[in-house]
């Protein structure tokens with residue numbers, strides 16, 4: 001998949017300040033914007049990485065502005081956690097852990113929608 005990682009992103013940093021979160025990964029189009037987490041740590045966390053790749057697919061599938069609009073509508077309609085785009089991304093993030101323990105599955109599921117009406121996710125340290 002065609003994607004780009006932006007470390008120490010200003011966008012992700014703003015999201016992080018708003019959310020008062022230690023780390024944020026936010027997808028805008030084909031770019032994954034990171035703040036509070038470096039590229040390697042992020043890539044090593046397969047569950048998180050796959051989750052964000054799923055948001056990139058969603059941007060490609062629906063188009064940039066249309067996806068942002070659909071995501072926003074979903075957020076207002078059903079809340080962040082039940083937002084179908086987050087549900088899909090959470091499932092994508094858990095796929096590679098299919099053969100692993102329940103504990104690992106829980107960790108993969110620990111990527112949380114941020115509470116912003118944007119495909120931004122936080123992963124708090126355990």
Ligand SMILES: [Zn+2]
Nearest residue numbers: 086089120121
């Ligand atoms: Zn997400």
